[in-house]
Amino acid sequence: MAQDAPQGRRFESPRASFDASGPKKPGDGDEVGGTCLEQTIVTARIEMLGVSKAFPGVRALDGVDFRVEAGEVHALMGENGAGKSTLIKIMTGAVQGDAGEIRLDGQTVRIGSTGDAQALGIGTVYQEVNLVPTMSVTKNMTLLRQPKRFGLIDWREARRRARQRLERLNIASQIDVERPLGSYSVAVQQLVAIARALEDDTRVLVLDEPTASLDANETALLFGIVRDLKARGIAIVFITHFIDQVYAIADRISVLRNGRRVGSAPTSELPPLQLIPMMLGRELETTERRAASESSAIHGEPILVAEGVGRRRVMAPFDLTLRPGEVVGLSGLLGSGRTEVAKLVFGAIKRDSGKLTIAGAEVKSASPARSLHLGVAYCPEDRKAEGLFAELSVRENIILGLQTKRGWLRRLSFDAQQALAEAMIEALGIATPDADKPVGQLSGGNQQKVVLARALTSDPRILILDEPTRGIDVGAHAEIVALIRKLCAEGLALLVASSELDELVAVSDRIAVLRDRRKVGEIEERAIDRQTIIDTIAGART
Template structure:
């Protein structure tokens, strides 16, 4: 199936035809084509490993196609050596900020392009140019603010403005909403529509399919390094889109807690949180029992992440207590939390969950080295054996246990993080955004593991922006402005939960 939006007679902003790319024996792209029309937001979707990142690297001049060709505005793409020409044609704003945090907004906007004579920088002119640039695109950021102090949302807008300053009017947004709350996402989408009206075209990459329907006019699906579908968004249903991504019928299958047997009344209490206060939250109290899943919902500013991180020891509380199996947990002490029987999947797998340059074997056994050998020195064979079992138990797709985790797709990286969290057979598992940035089938696999360990009797605390992740919960606590404002039992409706998250009456 292939169709184009209205106005398809216009010369495409970008056209990739018959693109192929191999890395040794691995086929990263096979005869892939993509056409993006002026002024549209075109979604590029697919499971992790489908070829999206490879296609983006080719479209942005980071790698060369083996077969096929790319054109911008009907003109062949420049050679890779002419990066200034690429910057005038296309830019990519990645999920992880590419600003220099120690430099000001103005310095980031014109990095290596500072005006002045000789080695001197004309600071007044630089600030004036920065203000003019931001004002022209309605970006309300102080040009003298260090970029590291900006919100994720504002950093993205600064990166978009920097790309536009080169003359590019085609912007690739790679998972732009992954770290934004609902209000920031709404503002991003409003800004995208405004920029589209002013001649900017977007290639939008997201695992959140509802966002595709909200902000995009066309969608292209890749699967197994091949082009599967291009069509107007209005002509593709959600189930059809998921089928195209997975090659299977039925879409996402997530077990709802309301369909399983009720928790035993005499189930032992595993976690007791009493009057817990800290950075961004106050006076939070709840209990979790064996075989029970408790969800924490709310906006990114609600304090839900900070509560979970405090339970695990990533943050010290200002007051209150955390007890595991009735014993007080030493505050702000991760090793103490691990010894007490807590496993954790942290919020950011790249910075908190993985040592990217190390192997799967290294990463999967980090939390249990003290159990595998004296002084934390474990025999390589023992670590490798544990990692091989993890590959099997968590369906991690990799060449072998010695493969660096940096080589894995996002979904497989997250499976390694989960394998490490469960390696020590914890009594309580804390999961923070466990399916962020993973594809539909990886999400299913990760949530199936959560359901499995719950059935084994572990207690689970799950914090997520994804409603599908929370469906496993026996109860969902809603936080707003740092306080628990509502509780929903299994079987809740999307509308009721979202209304409490947003603080509106239905």
């Protein structure tokens, strides 16, 4: 991929020419409008130079340069762990960088706290509405800066100010500022959050996934307001996983990967086909496709059929079939709906449309317990939060799934538990001194194997793996991939959601491709390769 070269060059130049051109007055950015020819000579609204940040064990940001012009909507893109949120947190004062410089309208500034950022005119609206739902709209909008009269809060004036703020977005007429915020839809709450973040002197507005839980109409409403703010000369940093929305609203795109900026370009010059490989990057190892002979185990009728399964605001209805001995991959960018598909099939998210048939029987009301009984097992993405009980021993963790299936009355004897755990430790090669070691003390790869072991003890016919190799080292990675192949050779049907294309290419017989919470295509065995997946995600093929 040649993505690094041209954008990299464009971005180095402003820094060099910055001092020569001299700092300009704050506010003159309004005339700039973000045209790319001029931007090498004008002062950026906000500019971050050589920003680095390390957390214990992780280099979150490594010398990142990032600049946003006044009146520009700048999309910041990147997969999990790319460093987006760290960059934003440094910009908004929630975290302090280890190195680097921040300039606001040409002035070097120190942002030591969220209060500093607010005082400098940097407003933030976080992904989840970060207001208090139990408090009234007025209370939310005026918290910490309530007007006072004789030392006490003047609520009449506070209400007036709240309405005034809402009026800036032309939404004051739709909202009763006395009512609890929680009584309004998420979209309205999001707008209230924006109204709160906007001051008269707001220069930069950071929108961190503001559309994550909005539907199409609500998103359109939000975008109308964003365009309005843009016209007022506010620099807007827009973070989202929805590719379509980036092209709908952003003027420029910057892409982060593994803590570095890998590129930056006007939206018009960066079509999805170039953007997506930039975001995903490429692992160094070349992966081999699974030999066709290995997948000859696929036979017979589908064991799982999903027809139009979906849930409003979570995942558009999709079709999916799974046969014994087959590995179906779920591919897509972060936030595209991989986990949601896995959870809908497993019943961890309740579907509100469609029909799900497992082993010939229609599943009317899906739930994890019901799925387990039908022989479906699920290994969640976030081992620590959803998959394991870190304080419990390896044995107890392995037994848990089985105990659920048997019911608590028919308890397994200790000897049976021990035998089963030891068999699993042996079979999956879990590196642990004994079965009684707390799972939390094992390495990531071994923890993942324990999750797998637990899923396997219930003797499933369908196994759903969500990010089976997240956060584990290369050796363990290869072992997990080998294990997936072995399981499917034994006739198990597997559904594997993964953010790593090479991993999916290596194990899948078919790949369902997702984009923006929608299934956009399915790639058959013969056609599976990296490029086809990228093309499908980008919408070049469907």
